[in-house]
Each structure stands twice: as C-alpha cells, then as structure tokens.
Amino acid sequence: MKLVETTRRHWQPLRTDIVSKFNALWSNPELGNMEFAASGILCDWLEEHDFKVERGVCGLPTAFRAEAGEGGPAIALLAEYDALPGTDNAAVAHRSGTGRAAGHACGHNLIGPANCGAAIAAALAAREAGLAGRVVVLGTPSEEIVWGKIAMLGLGAFEGIDAILTSHGDYQNGAISRPCQSVMNGEIVFLGESGHGGGTRRRNALDAAELAVQSLERLRAHHFPDASLEHVLRVAGHIPNVTPDEARLWFTARHADFERAKAVFDFAIGVAGQAAEMTGVAFRHQFIAGTRGYLPNDTLAQALHSALELVGPPRWTGEGRDFMRALAKACRPEGDFTLDDGIRLHTEGLDPYGQDDGEASWRIPLGRVNWAFPEQVPLHNWALTALSGHEASHPGPLMASEALAIAAVRLLADPAVIETAKAELTGRVGGKALGEPAFGALETMRHRPGSFWNASWVE
Incomplete structure (x- = not known):
C-alpha cells in the first residue's frame, strides 16, 4: 500500500x-x-x-x-x-x-x-x-x-x-x-466530365457515386447482413446546372472479425468499380486504414x-x-x-x-x-x-x-x-499471422493534412 x-x-x-x-x-x-x-x-x-x-x-x-x-x-x-x-x-x-x-x-x-x-x-x-x-x-x-x-x-x-x-x-x-468492432476505412473518387445540367447527363461522377451507394444498400441484406457499411458523400458537385466531374464517397466497414470486415470492404470497392464502369467515369480507391x-x-x-x-x-x-x-x-x-x-x-x-x-x-x-x-x-x-x-x-x-x-x-x-x-x-x-499494420494516406498526413479534411487529397 x-x-x-x-x-x-x-x-x-x-x-x-x-x-x-x-x-x-x-x-x-x-x-x-x-x-x-x-x-x-x-x-x-x-x-x-x-x-x-x-x-x-x-x-x-x-x-x-x-x-x-x-x-x-x-x-x-x-x-x-x-x-x-x-x-x-x-x-x-x-x-x-x-x-x-x-x-x-x-x-x-x-x-x-x-x-x-x-x-x-x-x-x-x-x-x-x-x-x-x-x-x-x-x-x-x-x-x-x-x-x-x-x-x-x-x-x-x-x-x-x-x-x-x-x-x-x-x-x-x-x-x-x-x-x-474491426474497421476498414477508405475513400472512392469518381472522376467524370462536367456539362450543362439541362443536357444529356453523360460521364456524371455523381451518377456513379449514387449508383454505388444504391447498389450496396440493395445488396447489403444478401451479402453482408452481419456487417455495418456506412458512408458519406464528401464531394457531390457545386450547383445543379453543372453536372459534377468529381464525386467522393467515404465509407467504413465494421465487423467483429477483421477478415470479415476486410471482405465487406473489398466487396464495396468492387461494386464502386462496376458503378464507375457502367456510368463511364474514372475511378480510384484511396485507402485510409484498417484495424482489428x-x-x-x-x-x-x-x-x-x-x-x-x-x-x-x-x-x-x-x-x-x-x-x-x-x-x-x-x-x-x-x-x-x-x-x-x-x-x-x-x-x-x-x-x-x-x-x-x-x-x-x-x-x-x-x-x-x-x-x-x-x-x-x-x-x-x-x-x-x-x-x-x-x-x-x-x-x-x-x-x-x-x-x-x-x-x-x-x-x-x-x-x-x-x-x-x-x-x-x-x-x-494463437499463432495467427497478423501481417503489417494496414494504413495509407501517409504522405497526405505528413505534409498536407488539410487536403484530407477539405476532400482534395490525392495520395
């Protein structure tokens, strides 16, 4: 004592x-x-x-x-x-x-x-x-x-x-x-082409982001009812009469098991890629981090x-x-x-x-x-x-x-x-192989963290 x-x-x-x-x-x-x-x-x-x-x-x-x-x-x-x-x-x-x-x-x-x-x-x-x-x-x-x-x-x-x-x-x-919960965390960037909102909506980045979200919500019950998949749209355009040439979808997958969370996360990236292909826009994934x-x-x-x-x-x-x-x-x-x-x-x-x-x-x-x-x-x-x-x-x-x-x-x-x-x-x-800690965005966080928070970062 x-x-x-x-x-x-x-x-x-x-x-x-x-x-x-x-x-x-x-x-x-x-x-x-x-x-x-x-x-x-x-x-x-x-x-x-x-x-x-x-x-x-x-x-x-x-x-x-x-x-x-x-x-x-x-x-x-x-x-x-x-x-x-x-x-x-x-x-x-x-x-x-x-x-x-x-x-x-x-x-x-x-x-x-x-x-x-x-x-x-x-x-x-x-x-x-x-x-x-x-x-x-x-x-x-x-x-x-x-x-x-x-x-x-x-x-x-x-x-x-x-x-x-x-x-x-x-x-x-x-x-x-x-x-x-284990967590996987990343951002999808869709890149299209701006144009007049009153015309034909070709290569609209927001179309791709919304299609990805809608698809994941529809598929959730069938493919991962046991997991959480949450999102925000960080960039979605500026004004209705200019079709967005960029949209950013930040999403997080959670599950008690790390491998399951990772599988759900990878599935979501795949769906986002298909949405980009269907709407004719470019697509990239920017990984943030994953934790058990x-x-x-x-x-x-x-x-x-x-x-x-x-x-x-x-x-x-x-x-x-x-x-x-x-x-x-x-x-x-x-x-x-x-x-x-x-x-x-x-x-x-x-x-x-x-x-x-x-x-x-x-x-x-x-x-x-x-x-x-x-x-x-x-x-x-x-x-x-x-x-x-x-x-x-x-x-x-x-x-x-x-x-x-x-x-x-x-x-x-x-x-x-x-x-x-x-x-x-x-x-x-129990002897399970853990691998290296999973994180991205290192250069951004070291040198330009403000760009992460204003949704302009490119790693």
Missing part, C-alpha cells in the same frame, strides 16, 4: 493541471493530424516534468513519444487529442453550434490530459520508489479516422513497449476486457480493476448531475436519466465502435479504463461536445487518470504481471 500512497500523493497536485488541460484542448478543437496546439500543450507539460519528448515522431507532425525512467519494462499510456468535424457546441445544455466546425464530441480533450497526468504521477512515484523501468506517453493523432496509432505502430513508434494502458469515455465505469477490434486481456483488466476499486467511482457534484440531467433531457426528452455510478470489470459482450488501438492490442498487451457519460447523451453528437467542455465531465477522466497511475506503478514494481499479460496475448492470438 505504500507504493499506492506514494503514487496518489504525486497524482493529487496534478489534478489542477489536468483540468486546465481539459479546458485548453476543448477550447481549441483540432482535426486529425492538425492537432498542433493540443500536442504542443501536452509535450510542454511532459517536458516540465522531465520527460524526454520526441515531437513529430515517425515524421507525423502532431505525434510524439515521451519517456521517463530507465531500463525495462516500458509501460505506455496513450494520449488522444483530435476532435470531430461538424460537432461544435458551447458548454450548455442545448444546441448552440453551427454544425460546421469541429468539436470534442468524443471527449478526446479529456483523454490526452488524463492519460498524460497519469504518466507524470507514475514516473514521479517510480523514481521516488527506485523502481526500474520506463513510463512512456505516445501522443497519437487522428483516432477518429482510425489512423494515427496504426501508422505509428507500422512506423515503429511502439517499439520496445511491454504493456499499454489507456482510457476512454463511454456509458460505464470500469476496466474493459472485451472486443469491439480490441483483443481482451484479463490480466491487465484485473490490474486496472484493482486500481479503480482503490480510487472509487467518479465524484460527481450535485451541480454536475443537474447539468448532465438537463443535457440528457435535451437529447432524449422522453427518456429517464441514467448514469453508471459503480465500478465493474466488463468482460462480456461486444462494443459497437472500433478504435485504432485495437490493432496495437493484438501485438502488445493493452488494458483500458472506461468512465461513464449519461446514457441519453450520444457519442459523436453536439451534446457530447457540450459535456466535454463542462466541469460535469471531469470526475470520470480524473478517476481514470488516478487509477492508471496506480496500475502503471504496480506493473513496474511487479514485472511478472506484464509477462503474464504477454502470455495471455500469445494464447489469444
């Missing part, structure tokens, strides 16, 4: 800094691979606490790797800090945004500071206790397009890491050891659960609950207000989302802590942006931060637990 007390003593003074970073990142939401202010704030903070920081690691301008300590083992905490387009809102319990600007509708302004604060506290406690090993922070851009961690994994930023710890907001508090879902690791989940039991559930105030209740009412007027206020170990079921650290979890043992949002507040929605900018959201990630710090120090003090986690990973993978 002395080691726990030491860690908590080092974490407590960081609480104010963590909260200030929550607010700083929320006030300046930045899209993936353009998080220059957010990554700079976190890097500066880590350097103030004697971490050796490599900014722009792997040639990715907003990625970083920070280390404190010496020798092994190496425990990595993941920092996320990108925002979502079109989800802006003030920190108020009603819709106030434009729907055109970025916002932290997944709470990444909370994840980066919480996990960095945990790393700082763990490094200070480990140094005081004379523990061998390193605390590493990996600053990982562009999670929202499931890209950053996959690219960093493929480019070597995870080299030498023995275990990974992280956190995220969801609808429950606790340590997570269950899978989520989380590989559960009960060993690390138990370590995190033990730490969470010491910390206890989020300490929401009455004012915070009132704000969340009003926000929930704005989103779901007919629903009851429900907020998980316990601590549990979650090992059953399948989470419906996919995250890019899923791919890392198949190669390095990964443990994750969740903190709860009200169930009536949707993720990736203006209301989550509002909550992420309000003090009502702080108790959850603060709980996670303190628990992560405790768990990290305990792992450094007892490396045998890490070896058990590695053995569990090996057993779950």
